[in-house]
Amino acid sequence: xxxxxxxxxxxxxxxxxxxxxxxxxxxxxxxxxxxxxxxxxxxxxxxxxxxxxxxxxxxxxxxxxxxxxxxxxxxxxxxxxxxxxxxxxxxxxxxxxxxxxxxxxxxxxxxxxxxxxxxxxxxxxxxxxxxxxxxxxxxxxxxxxxxxxxxxxxxxxxxxxxxxxxxxxxxxxxxxxxxxxxxxxxxxxxxxxxxxxxxxxxxxxxxxxxxxxxxxxxxxxxxxxxxxxxxxxxxxxxxxxxxxxxxxxxxxxxxxxxxxxxxxxxxxxxxxxxxxxxxxxxxxxxxxxxxxxxxxxxxxxxxxxxxxxxxxxxxxxxxxxxxxxxxxxxxxxxxxxxxxxxxxxxxxxxxxxxxxxxxxxxxxxxxxxxxxxxxxxxxxxxxxxxxxxxxxxxxxxxxxxxxxxxxxxxxxxxxxxxxxxxxxx
Amino acid sequence: xxxxxxxxxxxxxxxxxxxxxxxxxxxxxxxxxxxxxxxxxxxxxxxxxxxxxxxxxxxxxxxxxxxxxxxxxxxxxxxxxxxxxxxxxxxxxxxxxxxxxxxxxxxxxxxxxxxxxxxxxxxxxxxxxxxxxxxxxxxxxxxxxxxxxxxxxxxxxxxxxxxxxxxxxxxxxxxxxxxxxxxxxxxxxxxxxxxxxxxxxxxxxxxxxxxxxxxxxxxxxxxxxxxxxxxxxxxxxxxxxxxxxxxxxxxxxxxxxxxxxxxxxxxxxxxxxxxxxxxxxxxxxxxxxxxxxxxxxxxxxxxxxxxxxxxxxxxxxxxxxxxxxxxxxxxxxxxxxxxxxxxxxxxxxxxxxxxxxxxxxxxxxxxxxxxxxxxxxxxxxxxxxxxxxxxxxxxxxxxxxxxxxxxxxxxxxxxxxxxxxxxxxxxxxxxxxxxxxxxxxxxxxxxxxxxxxxxxxxxxxxxxxxxxxxxxxxxxxxxxxxxxxxxxxxxxxxxxx
Numbered sequence: 001x002x003x004x005x006x007x008x009x010x011x012x013x014x015x016x017x018x019x020x021x022x023x024x025x026x027x028x029x030x031x032x033x034x035x036x037x038x039x040x041x042x043x044x045x046x047x048x049x050x051x052x053x054x055x056x057x058x059x060x061x062x063x064x065x066x067x068x069x070x071x072x073x074x075x076x077x078x079x080x081x082x083x084x085x086x087x088x089x090x091x092x093x094x095x096x097x098x099x100x101x102x103x104x105x106x107x108x109x110x111x112x113x114x115x116x117x118x119x120x121x122x123x124x125x126x127x128x129x130x131x132x133x134x135x136x137x138x139x140x141x142x143x144x145x146x147x148x149x150x151x152x153x154x155x156x157x158x159x160x161x162x163x164x165x166x167x168x169x170x171x172x173x174x175x176x177x178x179x180x181x182x183x184x185x186x187x188x189x190x191x192x193x194x195x196x197x198x199x200x201x202x203x204x205x206x207x208x209x210x211x212x213x214x215x216x217x218x219x220x221x222x223x224x225x226x227x228x229x230x231x232x233x234x235x236x237x238x239x240x241x242x243x244x245x246x247x248x249x250x251x252x253x254x255x256x257x258x259x260x261x262x263x264x265x266x267x268x269x270x271x272x273x274x275x276x277x278x279x280x281x282x283x284x285x286x287x288x289x290x291x292x293x294x295x296x297x298x299x300x301x302x303x304x305x306x307x308x309x310x311x312x313x314x315x316x317x318x319x320x321x322x323x324x325x326x327x328x329x330x331x332x333x334x335x336x337x338x339x340x341x342x343x344x345x346x347x348x349x350x351x352x353x354x355x356x357x358x359x360x361x362x363x364x365x366x367x368x369x370x371x372x373x374x375x376x377x378x379x380x381x382x383x384x385x386x387x388x389x390x391x392x393x394x395x396x397x398x399x400x401x402x403x404x405x406x407x408x409x410x411x412x413x414x415x416x417x418x419x420x421x422x423x424x425x
Numbered sequence: 426x427x428x429x430x431x432x433x434x435x436x437x438x439x440x441x442x443x444x445x446x447x448x449x450x451x452x453x454x455x456x457x458x459x460x461x462x463x464x465x466x467x468x469x470x471x472x473x474x475x476x477x478x479x480x481x482x483x484x485x486x487x488x489x490x491x492x493x494x495x496x497x498x499x500x501x502x503x504x505x506x507x508x509x510x511x512x513x514x515x516x517x518x519x520x521x522x523x524x525x526x527x528x529x530x531x532x533x534x535x536x537x538x539x540x541x542x543x544x545x546x547x548x549x550x551x552x553x554x555x556x557x558x559x560x561x562x563x564x565x566x567x568x569x570x571x572x573x574x575x576x577x578x579x580x581x582x583x584x585x586x587x588x589x590x591x592x593x594x595x596x597x598x599x600x601x602x603x604x605x606x607x608x609x610x611x612x613x614x615x616x617x618x619x620x621x622x623x624x625x626x627x628x629x630x631x632x633x634x635x636x637x638x639x640x641x642x643x644x645x646x647x648x649x650x651x652x653x654x655x656x657x658x659x660x661x662x663x664x665x666x667x668x669x670x671x672x673x674x675x676x677x678x679x680x681x682x683x684x685x686x687x688x689x690x691x692x693x694x695x696x697x698x699x700x701x702x703x704x705x706x707x708x709x710x711x712x713x714x715x716x717x718x719x720x721x722x723x724x725x726x727x728x729x730x731x732x733x734x735x736x737x738x739x740x741x742x743x744x745x746x747x748x749x750x751x752x753x754x755x756x757x758x759x760x761x762x763x764x765x766x767x768x769x770x771x772x773x774x775x776x777x778x779x780x781x782x783x784x785x786x787x788x789x790x791x792x793x794x795x796x797x798x799x800x801x802x803x804x805x806x807x808x809x810x811x812x813x814x815x816x817x818x819x820x821x822x823x824x825x826x827x828x829x830x831x832x833x834x835x836x837x838x839x840x841x842x843x844x845x846x847x848x849x850x851x852x853x854x855x856x857x858x859x860x861x862x863x864x865x866x867x868x869x870x871x872x873x874x875x876x877x878x879x880x881x882x883x884x885x886x887x888x889x890x891x892x893x894x895x896x897x898x899x900x901x902x903x904x905x906x907x908x909x910x911x912x913x914x915x916x917x918x919x920x921x922x
Binding site for chain 2: 074075077117
């Protein structure tokens with residue numbers, strides 16, 4: 001009689017470990033593919049998997065075998081016109097000249113490439129590998145909504161599923177020894193006395209023997225009545241809930257929307273914010289986003305307006321920084337929130353406003369944030385804001401302030417990596 | 426024979442139906458055709474589980490390694506793009522014999538697979554002499570579990586990278602980890618565990634003796650001593666490394682051993698592809714036809730079955746774009762069917778070619794062939810002119826020194842024997858794989874190891890050779906050379922220095 005077993009409910013992906021090993025081995029190639037992909041993709045598109053192809057040679061495992069040449073004899077099927085003794089011209093290529101040979105493609109998947117897909121999760125993993133958030137220190141006991149159950153010894157009460165069998169039986173055993181000790185000792189003495197009585201017995205001895213047997217009988221019954229396990233022997237595993245620090249972060253996106261900012265620059269900025277957002281999301285369970293746009297005045301807006309609505313006007317950068325500071329004071333207490341700021345601009349600013357910016361940054365914002373990054377987008381040489389910010393970077397808060405110049409979309413990812421490279425800063 | 430009610434009519438299968446079909450198939454297989462099998466364990470799985478099974482070369486448990494990940498990734502890719510279908514079944518040579526059935530299969534396919542795997546392959550595993558000598562169906566699962574755990578422990582202790590690179594190197598030499606002639610003694614996993622401890626200790630002490638670095642002062646210097654080690658060339662390279670490599674850690678020796686054992690386990694399968702598949706295909710065909718004759722299955726069932734069966738045994742011609750060598754299912758099935766024909770209905774030609782079996786009891790003859798041959802000898806013994814004509818086989822000789830490829834023989838009276846001989850050689854593993862053996866170790870000098878390749882028909886080694894030698898060097902610890910020798914003269918030299 002055969003066994004028929006339904007294995008369909010077994011866990012999926014028995015091979016995930018092997019798959020991980022494979023990815024681990026080719027991480028260099030995969031990483032390259034990932035960073036190329038990031039350059040090409042649109043931002044709404046960052047969140048999915050990717051096709052990766054690796055040159056076939058890299059993944060082949062070498063074995064001893066015969067090469068071309070020498071003399072071989074072999075049999076083929078489907079003879080049509082050949083007769084014994086025919087001489088056939090050797091085909092030009094030893095490989096048989098199948099279609100598609102030769103042209104190794106450098107993009108996409110050539111026949112010579114080993115192509116496969118990595119999932120969204122893996123994609124992000126590779127994207128943010130080796131990156132770390134600077135100053136990721138504040139893990140507040142916020143909201144106390146997160147609990148973790150931990151073991152905390154044993155208890156006398158609990159649900160049957162938590163019953164600790166070993167402890168319970170140990171306790172029962174101890175109780176049995178304790179309760180029965182006296183009777184058992186007595187019984188032992190009586191038994192010794194009984195053995196001491198040797199035949200032939202005198203009358204008193206016969207009486208005594210009967211007495212002894214009765215007493216032993218009583219004691220034995222008493223001992224047998226001690227319960228094998230009792231209510232109060234039961235021990236339960238005790239677990240308690242510990243509040244877990246729920247790390248949460250807020251990310252401020254600051255952007256200049258004045259006339260000088262073109263759509264392209266905004267798009268580049270958006271990519272940067274998006275990367276930062278994805279990155280934070282991997283590190284914090286809860287993230288809030290604050291969008292502040294400014295021309296000569298600043299306002300907090302929603303995401304859509306931030307990126308798409310058009311405004312014109314001058315540029316007063318300090319207005320945005322002031323607003324950010326106010327919002328922090330009002331809603332995001334630095335003792336509870338990990339605060340990240342990212343400012344993107346083409347570098348223009350109102351004459352005389354730059355000093356004010358530096359002042360707000362160093363005195364108000366930088367002391368409470370984890371990190372503040374400034375990227376200047378555009379192909380022009382660095383502008384006024386850049387030079388003043390440069391000074392901050394060499395100042396006290398150099399560990400939490402960084403600035404980088406970006407020329408176009410393709411630079412965003414490398415710059416992002418530089419900003420958050422592990423170990424640096 | 427009175428027609429009975431068919432077991433089922435629709436395409437859907439249920440566990441109940443599986444059981445009913447299995448019962449009938451078992452009855453026919455055992456009572457009518459005397460197929461002797463291990464008990465069956467049929468497991469129904471999803472397609473992704475089938476891909477898992479593929480990736481781990483059909484092993485139900487296997488140690489972790491990237492190469493399995495690679496196989497999985499590429500199977501998954503090909504499957505999801507529709508480039509390939511999955512096999513309907515995978516069957517494992519174990520006791521009980523485990524067969525995987527995919528849930529997507531229709532009832533007809535499940536019946537086909539049960540007949541094919543659970544009675545065809547299963548009885549082959551149990552009956553064929555190679556499997557009987559080389560594999561221990563009872564112990565294999567336990568051994569795999571032991572191997573998996575051992576390697577996982579090594580990874581924890583010595584790091585992923587160290588274990589991975591050792592395994593890489595072993596895999597490169599896996600085909601050279603088999604004993605071709607010596608007979609093994611099967612042992613259980615429990616014994617294996619105990620012996621493993623003893624081995625570690627023994628090998629280490631024994632090694633120290635071989636690699637004694639202190640000079641032996643007692644020997645007079647003027648007596649030149651020619652020590653050859655090993656005394657005779659060694660064909661099992663992995664075994665040689667396991668026992669003699671100077672610097673390998675004990676755990677590495679055990680890893681080498683695990684890979685070697687796996688290679689040995691698969692060795693019979695590599696030598697009996699045509700027979701094994703032919704046998705299984707012959708039986709699913711015969712059993713299901715028998716069921717039809719008994720009225721147990723419907724006409725629709727048979728139509729579907731025959732369609733799949735025809736696909737399985739299709740043999741494209743050499744100039745077809747679908748040609749990818751000789752289809753072992755097709756050749757094996759044709760030969761098995763032909764043996765039955767020769768027994769039952771011999772022609773005048775068969776009487777000349779096969780006087781021993783023509784007219785004999787077909788079932789007995791087939792069982793005898795299954796038990797006592799491997800592909801090479803099976804073809805040499807049983808390939809009939811009829812089959813050669815059916816496939817229109819022709820033999821070619823491709824000698825580098827000639828400008829042309831010559832047709833040696835075709836399917837005519839003069840050619841049958843040549844064709845048969847060449848085809849049989851095509852399935853001879855020892856002429857397909859280069860003959861490479863451990864030839865010498867410089868034990869008193871730089872400890873370098875020399876491999877010798879004995880050329881067969883002047884065929885050179887492939888481009889991987891240098892890479893494989895690097896792997897070998899990693900396991901040996903010192904330089905490794907390879908001499909390629911043809912007709913007693915050394916022609917080529919590979920070196921890791």
